[in-house]
Amino acid sequence: MMWGQYSYGLLVVLIAAAIAFIALAMETDDLHRFLLLDLIEIPSLAVIALLGTDLAEALVLPGLTVGIAEQLALSQIYCVKERISANPVHGLNIEVIAKADAPLIISIFLVVYGLILSGFTGGGVAGLGLVFFFMSRGYKEDLNLLEMASGISWAVWIFAFFVFMFLPQYWYVALMCAAVGIVLKVTVKMSLVGTMWGKGDE
Amino acid sequence: MIIRRISHYLCNYENIVPLFAGACAFIVLIGILLLPIQYHNDQLYPKTIDRNSTLDPYDRGGPPFAQATIRAQYPENSPSAGLVTSYLTPFSQFLADTTPHLGTTIVAHPGGILDEILYNTRGLDTVVEPTILFIAFAIASYLYRKGS
Amino acid sequence: MSNLAGIPYYVLEFGDELVYFTPYTITLFLLALTFTIFVLVSRPERQVDIAFGGDAYTTKEITISEMRFRRFMAIACGLASMGAMVTGDIFNFTLFTAMVGITNVGIVAAVKSPHVQNAAFQYGLVALTATVPLFGGAAVYAAATGSLSMIELAKGTLPAVPFVAKAFLVLGVIGEGMAPFYAAKAEMFRAPGAPYVIMCSLSSLLIFLRVIEVVMLG
Incomplete structure (x- = not known):
């Protein structure tokens, strides 16, 4: 089989994904795991973007939304789990x-x-x-x-x-x-x- | 014996994230080894770029209220496909006529190929996607209220 | 259309995404529907803690708001499973699967015990990781065959689907449904409320049964 542009692109993205997954497997701190997941989402979007058609644009959007939505819910679970209830961010108190x-x-x-x-x-x-x-x-x-x-x-x-x-x-x-x-x-x-x-x- | 030990390892939920991440890394590495994947050239919704258009790189619609050709999977199921693509609000039309680079922000305006795919031909995806967002939001706001 | 598990009785068309009912998918669909109705009408169990070596026992209190929230999540989970059972589009299937994953997290996370919260967080991390191979797999499907429709893939006229795409898809479903991690799931099930936690298990079983059909296509 021929190595086309698509295969080269996929190679780079998969190497990035492998590095990110190995990092996640080795990490033990919960918060750091959570932050690494944000990183791992990017190769997934890159794989979709490699399609290179208008369809890819339409598929990236749901992919991105799902990732962000789950992060929103997970961060709140993290706050409850670690009992982080104080809200240090204040309004613009001017x-x-x-x-x-x-x-x-x-x-x-x-x-x-x-x-x-x-x-x-x-x-x-x-x-x-x-x-x-x-x-x-x-x-x-x-x-x-x-x-x-x-x-x-x-x-x-x-x-x-x-x-x-x-x-x-x-x-x-x-x-x-x-x-x-x-x-x-x-x-x-x-x-x-x-x-x-x-x-x-x- | 070995099954019991595996099961004992699995029942500690601290271990499942490294385990799953390791499995993902393993499959990705296999994917790299199996690599050249033949890209199928006969794709749906192919991208064409007209550098001279003020709507570049999002111009694929033709004049408003005229139907553009969209290469969908089942064109017979979406008889109105191609109309949304070419649609621009009067304000966007004005910007497109007077400025050279509206194309870079056209995703912000109703109409265009994204809306065509997202709302029309692949509308079911878009129904599921905000529903997931909604569910996640419900979880976060329930926990937030319970915490405060 | 020979590769589909049976000839579709009925195909519902949503633009490019077809929803089809074959004997296989309709069976799974009815199973999900039945359980969703059960969840809708049943009352939650109340867990009883028995102090060992004595006669003392306490019934755990479940607040109304918690019960209502978990029932809402369980019904959403049932609807997502039903969608995943009958959809005829690879990407749509991955989206429904992701929805099953997040509703499962929601069912568990509503319980206030720190132990359950911790388990829910770990499970959520796995569900979030699993979206990467899920969507990645669907994208490779599209790149290698030029189609996302299962009916087109089953016709056998398109190029063969690469092994990696199938492996990604299965791995993603495993992560969302936590299929091999039932031992760890049992830990999460210390959360009270029987019909709702059973929905977690059933939905992951169903999406796993469906993905087997999906990877046999093309």
Whole structure:
């Protein structure tokens, strides 16, 4: 068989994966194991990227998301396991920011701009605006509202999927639903980061 | 006897991560030995790059609301495939007409090949993926609330 | 289509991803469905600690919120297993398998005992490691054959799937389902709540049975 570009690429990636796996097998500290896993995810994404088609781009995204999601859950389990409950990160405890109108204006600008952009980056920009706002104000309300918004965006996304599958002639509606769903989802996820941090200054 | 010893080693859960990582490393090394893997040239969703387009490297759509050809596995199952690919919001269209490098950020806009594959032809993947995210999020927030 | 385990009775089309019901997959699907319904309607067991050498015994308390959370995870696990049983796409199968892995972690992690938490963390590390060979295997499938559809692979017209891809896939499923580590799993099962922990075992058994069919294709 011929050694093509694909095989050379795979060789490099597999060597990287082997080094990472051996490191994980030798590591004994839990936190270090956890950090090494973050490293191991990268060769897995590289194997997918080696496909080199548009399909690869679409497969990297779920792969990445699954890795990040499991890390999120595992880090929380780690905190419970090690009884890490103190929250050393405080909000932006600057008196001027907490009172002035500027954070509000900047946040509104970022959210509006994010909604215009839509899609993944739009969600990121809008989320950044909300994170900044919550951090500067030391937001203390319960998370129910945000979680509900996250659930609704998920439902919108699923609805878009069914429109695509069973009513393909309404693809435009489905595309808009999916785009709005993803904006909501990314925004909510990022603003949750802001509120979790904001809780520190109680 | 040997089975009992193996089973005794396995029942200590501290050992399972090194064991599994070692198994992964072993399979990866076998993979390296078996290497040249023939890349199949007849791929789905092949990538074409038009360097002169302002949407480069994401331009594969043609004009908005016109159907582009998408090489899907079962094109008959997705009659609207190719429409999403070529779609741009008016704002994105404006940026594409006036700036030379919108292509580098086009993933941020609705439409494009990613949305085509993610929502339309391989939509089931995308349904499972946020569900996993949701589950992980539920675990983290349940533990977070219980801890505080 | 001779390589599929039986002729599909019914094929449900979701764009490029087909969901098919052969005698084999439908059996596994019904098994997962039955257990999910059991979990839905059953009440959790209450573990009893007996002090050795005396008459004293205590029943462990299970809070309502913990019970509800674990039931939610068990139902999600059942749905993920059902999806993994009938999907006809390699990458979709790996995603469902990853979902089974994380719901299993969730079922165990909700219990407040430090011992169980520690076991859940180790199991979570293995599940996270297993995503690497899973997705890697699926990607090599696509690169070597140009298709991810199991029905296309079963036709036998595509190039043969490399051994490495199959090995990766099986290894990934082993990691997500913890198939050979039942002894260690028994440690996790000190967590109370019978129907939910059984869902962990059943789901890993089911995804393992399915991956055997998957690697026999192509």
